[in-house]
Amino acid sequence: MFVRLLLVLLALAAIVAGLAFLKYRQIQAEIALFSQPMPAPTVAAAVVETSTWEPALNAVGTVRAVQGVDLNNEVAGQVKQILFDSGAKVKQGQILLRLEDDVDRAELEGLQAAERLAQIQLDRNRALLKDRAVAQGDVDEIAAQLDQARAQVKSRQATIEKKAIRAPFAGQLGIRQVNLGQYLAEGSAIVPLQALDPVYVDYSLPERHLAQLRVGQPVSVRAAPYPDRIFAGTIQAISPGIDQGTRNVLIRARFENPDLALRPGMFARVATQLPVQERVLTLPREAVTFNTYGDSVFLIEETDGKTLAQRRQIRTGAVRGDEVAVLDGLTEGDRVIVAGQVKLTNGQDVSIVSDSDEAAAAPAQPE
Template sequence: MIARILTVLVALAALIGALAFFKYGQIAQEMAAFSQPRPATAVAAVSVDTTNWRPTLSGVGTVQAVQGVEVNSEVDGQVREILFESGAMVEAGQILLRLEDDVDRATLEGLKAAEQLAEIQLRRNRTLLRDRAVAQGDVDERAAQLDQARAEVKATEANIRKKTIRAPFAGQLGIRQVDLGQFLAAGTAIVSLQALDPVYVDYALPERHLAQLHAGQQVRVRVAAYPERVFEGRIQAIDPGIDQGTRNVRIRARFDNPDLALRPGMFTRVETLLPIQDAVLTLPREAITFNTYGDSVYRVVERDGQTLVERRQVTTGAVRGEEVVILDGLVAGDRVVLGGQVKLTNGQPVRVVDKPAQASTDAEGEAE
C-alpha cells in the first residue's frame, strides 16, 4: 500500500516538474524576444522647404449688384402694354411697360389750348398797353396766366411720360410681377433690375488688420455654385469707421463678371492677398501633430549609425491649402515624418521609404 502511494507521488512530482520546466522555457524565450532590439519602423519623410509665401486674410462676404432696383410706377394707372420678358437683358432707357394715358393726353390738349389763348391775350394786352388802353396790372395778370398755363402743360406732359416705364440702367430683369390690364397704384413693384457686370463683394475683417488694407489690393473669392473656380478682383473702398458692435472694418471689392456667374446675394469665401514673403519655411499639414499642448513633428536624425526620430516642438503660422508655415523649431533641409506619428515614440528607430503608401504597407507587415 505504501509503495503504491509513493509511486503515485513520484509520478505527480515528475509531471509537475515537467510542466514547470516547459513554462520556464516559454518565459525564457519571451524574455529573449523582448531583449532583442526593436525593428525599425517604415516611415515616409518630407524635407522642410523654403518658398515664397503670400499670406492672406480670410473672411466671408456677400455679392452685391453695382446697381439694383425694383422698377416701379411713379403714378397710378392701368397696364396697357408690357414690353419685356422675365430674365431679359435690357439697355438703359429701354421701354418696359406702358400705362393707359388717353385721359391725360386729352387733358393735355385742353391745357395747350388754354396756353395758346393766354399767349394771344398777353400779346393783345401788350399792344393795348402801348396805346395806354389798358393798365400795366392787366398785362402782368395775363403774363401770370400764361406762365400758369405753361406750367400745367409741363406737369401733364411729365405725368404722361411717367406712364411709360423705362429701364433706369442696363442690366438683367427679374421675374415679372404685374399682368396686362392690372391697375397699378403709385409705387407698385413691376420687376427687379440688376446690373451684373461688374459686381461688388462686401465683407468684413477684424480691425487689427486695418493697417494691411488699401484700395486696389487684390482679392479672391470662391462661391458654392462654382467650387473649383476662383474669381479675382480688387478692393474698391474701405469703410472709414469701425463697427462698434463687432469691431470689424467693412470692405467692398469690385469684380468683373462678364459671364454673369456671380449673382447678388451669393455667399462668398474671401481671401485678401498680402505682400509676398521670401524664404518662408513650410511643411505639409499632415506632417504636424496639432494639440492643446503645442504643435510638434518627428524629426528624422542620424545618430550612432542609426536612423531615429526625435520629437520636436514647432511654432506654426499661416495656413494655405495643405501647406503650413513653420515659424520656429526647424531649419531648411530638416526631414520630418509625413503621417503616422501616433505610432512613434521619441528615439525610435525608423526606416525611411519613398512613398507614404509603402510606409503604411511595411508597417502593417511588421505588425503581423
Template sequence: MVARLLLVILLLGALIGGLAFFKYSQIQAEIAMFSQPPPAPTVRVVTVETTNWQPTLNSVGSIEAIQGVNVNNEVAGQVRAIEFESGAIVQRGQVLARLADDVDRAELEGLEAAERLAQIKVERNRALLKDRAVAQGDFDEISAQLDQARALVKSKRATIEKKTIRAPFDGQLGIRLINLGQFLPEGSPIVALQNLDPVYVDYALPERHLARLSTGQTVQVRIAADPERIFEGVIEAISPGIDRGTRNVRIRARLENPDLALRPGMFARVATLLPVEQEVLTLPREAITFNTYGDTVFVVREEGDQTLAERRQIVSGDVRDDQIAILSGLSVGERVVRSGQVKLSQNQAVRILDDEDAEGASE
C-alpha cells in the first residue's frame, strides 16, 4: 500500500516537473524573441538635385473677352423675327433679329417719289437756265430741294437698315433677352455677344516690379475649372500709370483660346515669367513633413554597416507642380526619405527599398 502511494507521488512529481520545465522553456523562448531588435522599416529615397527654375511674379486676375457687348437696337420697334439661338456661334454681320418696318418702307416710297419729282424739276430747269428762261436763284432753290429729298431718302433707308439687328463681330451669343412681338425701346438689350478667341487676362503687380515688366513677356495662367492645365500668353499692354490706392500697376496679357476653355469673368492665377533662370535645389512635395515648428525631412546616411535616418530641419521655397525649392538645410547629392517617413524616428535604422523591390512588392 505504501509502495503504491509512493509510486503515485513520484508520477505526479514527474508530471508537474515536466510541465514546469516546458512552461519555463516557452517563457525563455518568448523572452529571447522579444529581446531581439525589430526589423528595420523599409523606405524609398530620392536624391537632392539642382534644377533650373525660371523666376516668376505671381498674382491673381480675371479673364476678359477681347470683345464683349450686349447687342441692342438703335431705333425703337416691335420684334418681328428672332433669327438666333442662345449660345450660338455667329459671324460678323449675321442677322440676329428684325424689327417691324412696314410703316418705314411706306414712308420710304413717298420720299423716293418726292426725290424723283425733284430730279425732274432740276433737269427741266437746267434746260431753261441755258436759255435764260429761269433765274439762277430759282434753279439753285430747286437743286437744294433735290438734295434735301435725297437726304431724307438716305435717312429713311438707314432707319430701315437699323431695324435689322446684326452681329457686330464674330463670337458666341449668350442667353436671349427678347421675345417675339415685344416692343423694344431704343437701346434695349437683346443678347450678350463675346469674342472668346483670343481672350485677355487682366491682373496687377506691385509697382516695385515695373522695371522687370515689358510687352511680349510670357505669362502662365491657371484656372479653377482645369487646375492641371497651364495656359500661356504674352503681355500685350502695361498701364502707364500706377493706381494711387493700391500702388499696383495694371497689366493685360493675351491668351489663345481655341477650345473656349477660358471664359470671361473666370478667376485666374497668373505667373509672369522673368527672363533670368536660377539654379535651385528641389525635392518632391511628399518627401517633406510640414508642421508649425518648421519643415523637416529624413536624411539617409551610412554609419558602419547600418543605414540610418536622421531628422533634419529645412527651409522650403517656391512650389512648381510637385517640386518644392529647398532654400537651406540640404546639399546636392544627399539622399532623403521620399515615402515611409511616418514610421521613422531620429537615427533609426532603415532598409532602402530600391525600384526592383518596389515593383516586386506591388506585384
C-alpha cells in the first residue's frame, strides 16, 4: 500500500517537473525574442529645394453684385399689368409692372383743363392790363393760379409715373413676389434685381498685411460650384479703417463675369497675389509638424553608416498648395521625412524607401 502511494506521488512530481521545464523554456524564448533589436521603421523622404515662389494671402470672401436691389413700389395700388418673367434679363428703364392708374389719369385730365383755363385767363388779363381795364393785382392772382394748376398737373403726372415700376439698371431678375390684381401697400417687395457682370468679392485680411496691399493688385478666386476653375480679378478698394473687433482690413475685388458663373452670396476662396520671390526654400507641407511651441521636421542624417532621424526646429513662411516656404533651419539639399514620422523619436534609426514626397511609406513597426 505504501509502495503504491509512493509511486503515484513520484509520477505526479515528474509531471509537474516536466510542465515547469516546458514553461521555463517558453519564457526564455520570449525573453530572447524581445531582447533582439527592433527593425528600423520605414519612412519616405523629400529633398529641400529652391524654387521661384509666387506667394499669396489666402482668405475667404463673399460674392456681391455691383448693384442689387429688391424692387418695390413708392405708392400704393392694385397690380394692373405684370410685364416680366422671373429670371429674365432686363434693360435699364424697362417697365416691369403697372399699378391701376385710371382714376389718376382722369384727375390729370381735369387738372390739365384747369391749367388751360388759367392760361387763357392770364393771356386775356394781360391784354386788358395794357388798356388799364384790369388791375395789376388781378393779373398777379391769375398768374399764381396758373402756377398752382401746373404744379398740380406735375404732381399727378409724377404719381402716374410712379405706378409704372421700371428697372433702375440693367440686370437679371429674381423670383416674382406679386400677382396680378394684388393690392400693394407702399414699399411692397416685387422682385429682386441683380447686376451680375461684373461682380465684387468682399473679404478681409489681418492688419499686418496692409502694407502689402494696393489698388489694382491681382486677385484670384475659387468657388465651390467650379472647383477646377480660377477667376481672375483685381483689388478695387481697400477700406481706410481697421475693424477694432477683428483687427482686419476689408477689401473689395472686382471680377468680370460675362458667363454669370459667379452669383451674389456665393462663398469664395480668395488668394491675393504678392510679388514673385526668387530662390525660396520649399518642402512638402506634410513634412512639417506645426504646434504652438514652434514648427519642426525630422532631418535625415548619415552617422557611422546609419541613417538617423534628427528633429530640427524650423521657421516657416507662406503656404502655397502642398508646399510651405522655409525661412530658417534648413538648407538646400537637406532631406526630411515626409511620411512615417508619426512614431519616430529623436536619433532613431530609419529605413528610407523613397526620396519623393509622393511615395507612400510603410507603417512604422510597433515599439
